[in-house]
Amino acid sequence: MSWLYLGIAVIFEVAVGMAAGQAQGFTKLSWTIGTLVSGAIATFFLSLALLTFDVGIGYALWTSLAGVGVVIIGALLLSQRLTWKKLLGIAVVIAGVVGLNLAGTA
Known part of the structure; x- marks a missing residue:
């Protein structure tokens, strides 16, 4: 179940990156709200995943996979x-x- 939580956290963290890029320094209210709400959801699901993962491993997975996702979505969309x-x-x-x-499973 922790992998599912981590996957959901990554999806919402990608949404944070995309929304933050559109928020133009938090001057666009709807994109700013989207950034903050997505960030809260991403953090919530990360916290659930971290019940099983080591903090360092879970956080590294979350940020790395989200970063790759943002690059790919940026290229596609x-x-x-x-x-x-x-x-x-x-x-x-x-x-x-x-x-x-x-390393985390050994």
């Missing part, structure tokens, strides 16, 4: 360029997440 350097960075992050997960 916002016409942001996905260069080979970004792809390499994503691969390194994923390798790190796998490594942390394996």
Whole structure:
């Protein structure tokens, strides 16, 4: 169940990144509210996941996977360029997440 909670937390953290980008320094009220509400939901589900995960592992998984998600969504929906350097960075992050997960279970 903790993986489900973590997945939900990641989805809402991606929403935080996307909404914050549209909030224009918190000058757009609806996007600001979306950022804050998404952040609260993401943090709530992260806290549930951390009942099982070590804090360092859970937080690293959450932020890393959300960061990759924001880059991918930005490329798919916002016409942001996905260069080979970004792809390499994503691969390194994923390798790190796998490594942390394996280290957390040993």
